[in-house]
Amino acid sequence: MLKxxxxxxxWMIALLMGSATLITFAAVLxxxxxxxxxxxPYLAHINMAWAQELTIYLFVWMAKFGAAYGVRxxxxxxxxxxxxxxxxxxxxxxxxxxxxxxALFTGVIAALGSDFVWEIAHTDQTSPDLEAPMWLVYLAIPxxxxxxxxxxxxxxxxxxxxxxxxxxxxxxxxxxEEGAEELDNLHPHDLNHGGKH
Numbered sequence: 001m002l003k004x005x006x007x008x009x010x011w012m013i014a015l016l017m018g019s020a021t022l023i024t025f026a027a028v029l030x031x032x033x034x035x036x037x038x039x040x041p042y043l044a045h046i047n048m049a050w051a052q053e054l055t056i057y058l059f060v061w062m063a064k065f066g067a068a069y070g071v072r073x074x075x076x077x078x079x080x081x082x083x084x085x086x087x088x089x090x091x092x093x094x095x096x097x098x099x100x101x102x103a104l105f106t107g108v109i110a111a112l113g114s115d116f117v118w119e120i121a122h123t124d125q126t127s128p129d130l131e132a133p134m135w136l137v138y139l140a141i142p143x144x145x146x147x148x149x150x151x152x153x154x155x156x157x158x159x160x161x162x163x164x165x166x167x168x169x170x171x172x173x174x175x176x177e178e179g180a181e182e183l184d185n186l187h188p189h190d191l192n193h194g195g196k197h
Contacts, residue, residue, distance in 0.1 A: 002154075006072070009065055009068065009069055009072075009147070010069065012061075012062075012065050013062055013065050013066050013069060016058045016059070016061050016062035016065070017058075017059075017062050019058055020054075020055045020058040020059055020062070023051050023054055023055050023058070024051065024055050026048070026051065027048045027051035027052065027055075030043055030046060030048045031048070049129050050129040050130050052129075053127055053128065053129040053130055054129075054130060057127075057132075057137050057140075060137070060140050061140045061144070063144075064140045064141070064143065064144020064145070064147075064148075065143075065144055065147065067144060067148050068144060068147040068148040068150075068151045069151075071102070071148055071151035071152055071155060071166075072151045072154065072155065072166060073166050073168055074165060074166035074167045074168045075168045078098075083095070088191050091191070092159075092163070092191060095159060095165070096156060096159065096160065099152050099155055099156040099159065100152070100156060102148075102152040103149050103152035103153050103156065106145045106146075106148040106149040106152060107145075107146075107149040109141065109145040110141075110142045110145035110146040110149055111142075113138070113141030113142035113145055114142040116138060116141070117135050117138050117139050117141070117142055120134050120135040120138055121133070121135035163191030164191070
């Protein structure tokens, strides 16, 4: 079930990003194509005013799901110079506290966002260009925050069981020397890192 959720999350992000890119590309082509005398009669009747608004909404949804993906894969950056210098036992306590704080914060945002969406859904508010119900736009807040809360709890549970944190592979970055992960103070070191250094 978790594998399905992982793949769904990745496909949602890719679909949202790809759609926003294609819509932006089409809007740019339309804008500049309308200035060409031979194309102008064909493009004049096509209204692309909605493209910018839809692109913004797609990127909002992508950012919310992308934040949850970042928690799951360990991409989010945090400065943990002091925490990484602690003993394994103390470092574990701080890491668990941090993860649970993230879960609490995103859980509160999800609850407040749900209440906000419920209130907006009982109005006639629509977006300016698309005239889409605004509750659909704001639904990104409770959906994305709920997924992010779940990911914080998932990472916490895995850390308690294994002592490992998700780690993004920095190896694909050109110019990064081997062994540079030993100097990485942007992410908390898991308990298999070897304690204080």
